[in-house]
Amino acid sequence: MLRFAVCDDDAEELQRIASLIKGYNDIHPNLEVMSRLFQSPRKLGAFIENDHDFFDVYLLDILMPELDGIHLGKIIQHECHAPTIFITSSKEYALDAYGVHALRYIIKPVHRRQLFEALDAAVKFVSEFTKVVQVKSQDGLTPISPADVAYIENRARAAHYLMADGKEVIGQTNRGKFEESVQSVVEENANFIHPHKSFYVNLHFVRALKADYLLMENGTKVPISRRNMAETKHIYLEYLSRSGGRA
Amino acid sequence: MIDPQLAEYTISMLFLLSYLLLMLPMRYSKRVSIICAAVCFAITVAIDAEFTPWNNTDLMTGAVTICEAILVQGLAFFLCSYRDFRALFTGLTSAAYVLVGNIVFSVIYLVSGIGWLACLFQICLHTFLLVVIVMMLRKRYLYEMNVRSKGWGMLCLVPLMFYTTQYFLLSLESSLSLKVLIPCLCVLVLMILSYSIVIGALIDARHESELERDNGILARMTDNLKQQIELIQDSNERMTVIRHDMRHRVALINAYLDAKEYGRIRDLLSHLSGELDKAVLSRLSRNAALDAVLSLYSKRAEQAHVTMKCRVGVPEDLTSIDEVEYATTLSNLLENAVRAASEVEDPTKRFITCSISIVNHQMITEVSNSYVGDIKMNAQTHLPLSSQGSGHGVGLLSIKSYVGKQDGLFDLSCKDNVFTVRISLRFGE
Numbered sequence: 001m002l003r004f005a006v007c008d009d010d011a012e013e014l015q016r017i018a019s020l021i022k023g024y025n026d027i028h029p030n031l032e033v034m035s036r037l038f039q040s041p042r043k044l045g046a047f048i049e050n051d052h053d054f055f056d057v058y059l060l061d062i063l064m065p066e067l068d069g070i071h072l073g074k075i076i077q078h079e080c081h082a083p084t085i086f087i088t089s090s091k092e093y094a095l096d097a098y099g100v101h102a103l104r105y106i107i108k109p110v111h112r113r114q115l116f117e118a119l120d121a122a123v124k125f126v127s128e129f130t131k132v133v134q135v136k137s138q139d140g141l142t143p144i145s146p147a148d149v150a151y152i153e154n155r156a157r158a159a160h161y162l163m164a165d166g167k168e169v170i171g172q173t174n175r176g177k178f179e180e181s182v183q184s185v186v187e188e189n190a191n192f193i194h195p196h197k198s199f200y201v202n203l204h205f206v207r208a209l210k211a212d213y214l215l216m217e218n219g220t221k222v223p224i225s226r227r228n229m230a231e232t233k234h235i236y237l238e239y240l241s242r243s244g245g246r247a
Numbered sequence: 248m249i250d251p252q253l254a255e256y257t258i259s260m261l262f263l264l265s266y267l268l269l270m271l272p273m274r275y276s277k278r279v280s281i282i283c284a285a286v287c288f289a290i291t292v293a294i295d296a297e298f299t300p301w302n303n304t305d306l307m308t309g310a311v312t313i314c315e316a317i318l319v320q321g322l323a324f325f326l327c328s329y330r331d332f333r334a335l336f337t338g339l340t341s342a343a344y345v346l347v348g349n350i351v352f353s354v355i356y357l358v359s360g361i362g363w364l365a366c367l368f369q370i371c372l373h374t375f376l377l378v379v380i381v382m383m384l385r386k387r388y389l390y391e392m393n394v395r396s397k398g399w400g401m402l403c404l405v406p407l408m409f410y411t412t413q414y415f416l417l418s419l420e421s422s423l424s425l426k427v428l429i430p431c432l433c434v435l436v437l438m439i440l441s442y443s444i445v446i447g448a449l450i451d452a453r454h455e456s457e458l459e460r461d462n463g464i465l466a467r468m469t470d471n472l473k474q475q476i477e478l479i480q481d482s483n484e485r486m487t488v489i490r491h492d493m494r495h496r497v498a499l500i501n502a503y504l505d506a507k508e509y510g511r512i513r514d515l516l517s518h519l520s521g522e523l524d525k526a527v528l529s530r531l532s533r534n535a536a537l538d539a540v541l542s543l544y545s546k547r548a549e550q551a552h553v554t555m556k557c558r559v560g561v562p563e564d565l566t567s568i569d570e571v572e573y574a575t576t577l578s579n580l581l582e583n584a585v586r587a588a589s590e591v592e593d594p595t596k597r598f599i600t601c602s603i604s605i606v607n608h609q610m611i612t613e614v615s616n617s618y619v620g621d622i623k624m625n626a627q628t629h630l631p632l633s634s635q636g637s638g639h640g641v642g643l644l645s646i647k648s649y650v651g652k653q654d655g656l657f658d659l660s661c662k663d664n665v666f667t668v669r670i671s672l673r674f675g676e
Contacts, residue, residue, distance in 0.1 A: 096533075098560025098604060207607060209656060226276060237658045237669040240606045241613040 001032040002126060005055035007044045007072065008087070009064045013108070014039060017059060017087065020112060024119050031123065041067040045075055054080040057122040062088040062097075069093075073100035083122045087115075101243070131188045135161065136172045144169060146189035150205040151222055154178040154198040161185070164205060166218065191239065195224040195232045203239045251362030255352045256295045258366060259345045262373040263319065264288055266341040269381055272328040272392050280326050287322045291315050312414075316342070332399035333392050339406035343438060344380070346413055348373040350435055354428050384446065391449060394648065405445060409438040465571070475539035478546060489522055532559040532603070536574040541601070544581035551589035553597040553616075560604045566675045568610060568653075573672070576646050577603075577612065580668055583643070584616035587666060591617050609655075610674040615667040622661050646670070 004021055008014045014037050025033040036055070038044040041064045047053045058076055062069035070093060073084050083103040086093070087110055097105045103125065104118035129147040144161060153160045159171035159182050174181045182200055186192040191203040195214060205217045212229070213221040214236075224232050264284045273280050298311050323338035324330050348369045356365035416431050496519065503512045531541040541557050548555035565573065581601065588597045599616045643659070646668075650657040655672040 096560075098558055099562065101560070101604070101606075208609070233656055234658050234660060237611070237613075237656055237671055240609060240611045240671060241602060241604075241669055243604075243606050 001034055002057065002123065003055045004033060004035040004057045004059060005038060005044060005047075006035055006059045007038040007041050007064070007069070008061040009039055009041070010061070011039060013061070013087075017110060017115070020110065020115050021059075021119070023112065024116055027116070028123075041069070041072050045072055048075055048079050052079070054082060056082060056126045057119075058082055058084045060084060060086055062086055062093045063090065070096045070100060073097070073102065077101060083125045085115075085118045085122060128189060133185050133188055135169060135185060138170050138172060142169050144185060146185045146192075146202075147204070149185060149189075149202055150216055150218065151202060151220070152182050152185065152200040162218075162220070164217075193232060193235050195222065195228050197225065199223070203236060206236065209233060209236050251356060251365060253295055254362065254366050255349060255356075255369060257292055258369055258373065259349050260288055260291050260295075260315075262348065262377060263341045263345045264322075266344050266377060266380075267319075267323055267326065267337065269377070269385060270341070270388060271323060271326055271334070271337050272389055273326060274328045275326065283322060283326060287318055291318060329392065329396070331396070332403055333396075336399045336403045336406070337392075339403055339410065340442075342410050343406040343442075344376060345373065346410065347376060347435055347439070350413075350428065350431050354432070357428065387450065387453075391453070402445065405441055406438075409434060409441070472539055474543050478542060485522070489519075531557045532561060533563045534561055534565060534570070535563075536570045537561065537577065537603070540574050540577050540581065544578070544585060547585050548588070548599055551585060551597070552594045553585060553588040553599055555585075555599040555601070558600075558602040558604075561610065562605075565610070568672055568674060572649060576649055576670070577614075579643075579646055580612070580614040584614050584666075587618040588616045591619050605674055608674055609671045611669065611671050613667065613669045615665055617664055618661075618666050619664065622666065643668070 006014060006017050006021070008017065018035050018037055021033060021035050025031060041060075045067055058073075060069040060072055069086055069088065073086070076082055076084055077100050084100065085104045085106065086097045086102050087106045087108060089108045091107060094105050103121055106114050106118060130145070131147065132143045132145050134141045135144045138158075144163075148164045150162045150164050153162065154174075157174050159174060159178065161169040161171065163169065171181060178198065179194070186200055189202065192200050193203060194200050199222050201214055201216070201222050206214050207217050208215045209224075209232070210221075212226075213223050214232070215221055264287060268280055268284055275283075294311060294315060298307065319342070320335065320338040323341070324334045327334035327337065351372050352365045352369040355368045356362065359365065412434050413431055416427060416434065496515065500512055500515060503509070503515070531545065532538045537559065541559065545555050545557065581599070584599045584601075588599050591597045596617055599614065601612075601614050603610065603612045605611075647657045650670050650672065653672050655670060657668075657670050659666070659668045661667075
């Protein structure tokens with residue numbers, strides 16, 4: 001199920017957007033969509049910061065009393081990195097919206113086509129992060145979310161999946177090529193690169209690209225072979241550019 | 248008991264190869280380079296042990312020396328990223344570097360007759376010189392190697408001349424004596440002085456070129472700000488006119504309202520909205536310096552009928568990034584982009600996109616533009632060759648150099664007639 005949070009101090013506008021989301025769900029009946037409406041940004045902020053009750057997609061107005069949408073967007077990015085769509089009457093805040101990596105910035109009045117395009121982008125973004133693949137591990141079949149895999153290492157002829165939470169899933173001994181054994185995981189997420197013959201890396205968890213290695217969020221250094229250096233740099237910069245400007 | 252002369256040659260070769268490994272811009276990985284150097288070392292030691300040049304005829308000695316020189320220079324060429332005079336210069340300089348320790352060995356051995364003492368002095372001097380060279384010169388030397396591709400051929404004459412002079416001086420007498428070694432020491436001192444002068448001249452030239460570059464940056468920045476001021480003045484003038492006319496327009500709107508001529512009111516408001524759009528300068532960035540650059544090039548793009556889209560998500564304060572240098576870098580990128588896009592024949596296919604954002608403590612800048620024709624790349628700099636002739640095309644080189652100094656990343660690509668430059672700079676760390 002996809003959970004949307006809509007926040008606008010104007011009750012009429014809130015209902016209008018909720019109705020549009022329902023219309024979106026009618027066109028995509030396979031998607032299970034649930035919307036929760038918030039007229040108070042402070043209440044939504046409390047949900048996120050205190051209750052850690054995260055939604056999949058946030059649609060926020062910007063000019064609101066108590067707490068403006070940009071600040072709320074920063075809280076969302078800090079807590080859960082969920083895609084955010086800003087819906088506002090003024091172009092002036094577009095610059096600030098880019099600063100919180102907004103997915104889209106829509107000027108009121110909201111047109112159906114515009115909102116649906118933004119919701120398509122949000123759904124695509126979320127689906128990439130929720131896919132699960134069954135991997136043959138030493139403990140049998142283990143479900144792995146490719147979006148949560150930081151990197152995969154070929155060690156002693158077995159694929160080691162290092163997860164973002166620090167856990168490690170060890171695949172079965174590999175009789176064939178390393179690339180073929182991890183294909184089912186790697187092809188489900190567009191953020192994987194192959195900087196070295198023994199490594200696949202999820203760019204989402206790369207902290208920096210150094211002279212001849214990728215520095216991961218957990219401090220691990222993944223080597224880059226000389227042959228792959230130029231391409232790795234190109235793909236990494238392309239990824240950062242894409243991540244920074246979703247709007 | 249090892250022959251002192253064999254020990255001298257072995258120690259000398261070890262330090263010579265160490266110098267090459269440290270001072271050459273490497274084509275291969277450290278491991279491969281060290282293995283190649285080790286193989287070269289083994290071969291030269293085997294040749295020295297087998298032929299013991301000091302017990303042979305001059306012809307044989309000469310032949311062995313030439314053979315080893317070819318081996319060492321060949322290794323330098325093989326390992327170096329640049330297979331040109333830069334490799335040769337480094338190879339010749341390595342031979343000149345070990346000459347100092349070798350001469351000192353000869354003097355100590357001649358005076359004391361103690362082999363191990365002479366070897367100890369040789370090792371200490373080699374080590375001392377290597378440490379000084381690496382600590383004081385290596386970074387600048389490698390930088391010059393990467394940036395400067397011309398002039399190394401002439402510089403090769405310096406070590407070649409001194410090495411040849413020393414060799415002939417030493418070969419004048421059948422055995423070593425102070426009569427020979429003292430002039431050798433003098434030539435050595437002259438060599439060290441010559442190197443200091445040459446290196447000093449190179450460093451001065453680099454400083455001058457950096458000053459010129461900085462002046463260029465300031466001049467470009469001043470120019471940008473001047474043009475931004477003109478835009479603001481122009482905007483202010485238009486706003487003054489609009490304010491002046493507002494009273495009349497309000498009177499007109501009231502008259503239309505009384506006459507229920509709503510269509511005319513709509514037309515008037517639409518016209519007024521258009522005037523306001525032209526008069527008001529839209530802000531493209533919270534940072535004033537970037538806003539100046541982006542506004543300026545937006546205007547230039549508009550004049551050249553190029554569609555320019557900007558998406559900038561950076562704070563007012565760029566913290567660790569020098570605003571002036573960065574704004575000039577951005578100017579360079581947009582200047583190239585506007586020029587290239589304006590040459591596209593079909594105006595509907597002329598576009599530029601510029602995005603600047605902060606991701607993972609890095610400021611990512613991407614500028615893409617349409618272009619026509621083929622882009623040829625410089626084999627050494629891996630940057631496009633300028634179509635405007637020599638002396639031009641330094642914009643991207645200067646950007647790449649700036650990014651390198653900031654420990655950032657630089658990448659460019661040409662695909663489907665779209666040219667894209669991406670740079671990443673550390674932000675806030």
